Amino acid sequence: MRNLDITTLRSFVAVADAGGVTRAAGFLNLTQSAVSMQLKRLEEMLDLALLDRSGRGVSLTPAGEQLLAYARRMVELNDEIYARLTMQDWEGEIVLGVPHDVVYPVIPRVMKKMQRDFPRVRLQLLSSYTAELKSLFARGAVDVILTTEAEPAEGGESLLDVPLRWYGAPGGTAWKSRPLRIAFSRRCGFRPVAVSLMEREGFEWELAVDSESDRTIEVSVSADLAVTPVLEGHAPAHFEMVPPGVLPELGMQKVCLYASGARPRILEPLLEMLRCEFQTLRPRTDIAAQ
Template sequence: MRNLDLTSLRSFVAVADAGGVTRAAGFLNLTQSAVSMQIKRLEETLGLSLLDRSGRGVALTQAGEQLLTYARQMVELNDDIYARLTMQDWEGEIILGVPHDIVYPVIPRVMRRMQRDFPRVRLQLVSSYTADLKQQFSKGAVDVILTTEAETGDGGEALHEVPLRWYGAPGGSAWKSRPLRIALSRRCGFRPVAAAMMQESRTEWELAVDSESDRTIEVTVSADLAVTPVLEGHAPAHLEMVPPGVLPDLGMQKICLYATTARPRIVTPLIDMLRAEFRALGGRTEIAAE
């Protein structure tokens, strides 16, 4: 396997852009003979003529035209890698706040990509409730947060819209009981939504468990002692969706993003990854629904 020399490729791109070896040498801060030698070495490596020197100026041959696109990509990729690994602009810590019920499946993928593409950036995950995360964000304690809300707040961006569904134990029957036993965390943002829907539909219900612990809620529901509202597609594997239509509809919830503007360069890649992942998640949800 023979390797192309990046320095020679950089000189080749400069000659193509400048329209001549002399001007390219000035841009590269090299002598004309040094640039010519690099182009000659590149041609010898490929066994092809890249420049047409028959005229007054320098033109690219057909092979040179084909190489130019690849050469630009290789030089740009080299510079991007070097910048991300060495420049202080791509160094530091980002604190990402996410409600526990939407950590999977997106967040682990995003964290892996950030570690791979920006190894000098430390991404710290904070998991809490939407109200707590928005409060921390307002104080500047976190850089980027995701929330689950019926409507997007000021400065937020809706990434995805998801139905809020009832979930219970696999094959369970707790959803048939009346009064309906519901397990809700004290600080869960879905609690007022569920209570309002129960009142509107005049469905008898009672709290099966009133706890600060999400694990307690999951254990109670998985034991078929209650049902609980969960965003569709984000439920733990040990819970199962109650058949739609048998309990009051809980409506839709938006997954929203709020980001600091204090460090846009270091935060922008994270935002782009979150947008892309939730866009892909939304596409898979629509396909599954069809």
Template sequence: MPRNLDMVALRSFVAVAETGGVTRAAGFLNLTQSAVSMQLKRLEESMNLSLFERAGRGVALTAAGEQLLSYARRMLRLNDEIYARLTAQEFEGEVVLGVPHDVIYPAIPLVLQKFAADFPRVRVQLLSSFTRRLVSQFSRGEADVILTTESELREGGETLAERPLVWLGAPGGEAWKQRPLRLAYEQECIFRLGVQERLDRDGVEWEMAVSSNSSRTIEATVSADLAVHTMIEGTEPRHFERIQHGGALPELWPVKVNMYASDQGGPPVAALADMLRQAYLAG
């Protein structure tokens, strides 16, 4: 007799796999942690498989979990497509979302996926740029919603999260011990001048190893242990490592992830703003 997979449990499974934990997935799905945990347990029991392994503070997929994830994504996409195409479509058009490149992960892909399911006829144009540029574009009406990374909140904005700025280098790297300290930053990085001022204040000699507006260039230089960089805690790529400097480098400051949303975009813009809000509350 054929057996049916629980689509609700599959959605929770995919959310946990993509966010790396039950807490973030629960916030994104607007469910309690216990509800998500129960759905995962029910899914594992129905298939008689172990799908997750504990990995420190998060979770990691087993081999069976990795295989199921591929199928589950396809099933959910098809489910959402069927539902969207066969029900009333009220909204069409385009929404422009601006996000600094260093805070795209992990929240933005999940938000885009959920928005596409809820508003299949509304296209999201994603602008990945620097905070100063995004603020200018928003003020000119060229973006409907933007996220920024700032020390303060501007008028009309909303702070979604506040996290510390941290020093980053290559895994097991030694570049942070060198003097002058070699820095790698994008030319328009909003943290650059503040970091240099902190180093000057603490009497730490520094020099610019790389000054480029290519984030890939910065990542390559830092991961090769040729310089250090700073990013918001939790947004660093896997090939970076947080520097445990023991006071050899200045303490940095907390950074706000702010959101600014137009009040002229109608329900799609309001829904996108709410999804971003929920994603950061979950994180």
């Protein structure tokens, strides 16, 4: 295998854009003879004539035209890699706040990609409840947050619509009990949604578990002591969805994105990754919602 030299390709692109070696040499801050030598070396390596020198100016041969598109991409990729790894614009710390129930499966993938593509950027994950995350964001303590709410507030961007479902233990019977035994975290944003629905429909229920700890809720539900509302597709592995139509429907929730405008350049790659990753979940949730 023979390797093409980026410096040589850069000279070739400059000559093609400038229409001549002399002007290209000025753009590259090189001598005319140095640029000519690089072009000659490139033609010898490929064993192809890339420039037509028969006229007054310099034009590309068919082979040169074909090479030009590849050369541009290679030079641009080289410059992008160098910029991302060395420029201070791509260096610093980002604090990302995410609710417990939407950490998987998107956030580990995003963090891995950020580490790979922007190794000089430290992405710090903070997991909490939506209300707490919005409070921290308002105080400037976090740079980017995801939330789960019925509608985004001002400045928020909706990434995904997800059905809110009832979950219990695999093969469990807690969902059959009346009054329905429910486990709620005290700070869970889905709690007022579910309570309001149950009261509006006159559905008999009781608070079986009231805890600050998500782990306590998980243990209680997986032990078949109660049911709890969870976003579809984001439930723990030891939960099972209650058969649809048995309990009151909980409607839809949105995964929303909020970003600080303080450092847009360093944040933009992260925001784009989050948008793309949640986009991949849409077909599955759309089908499930039907």
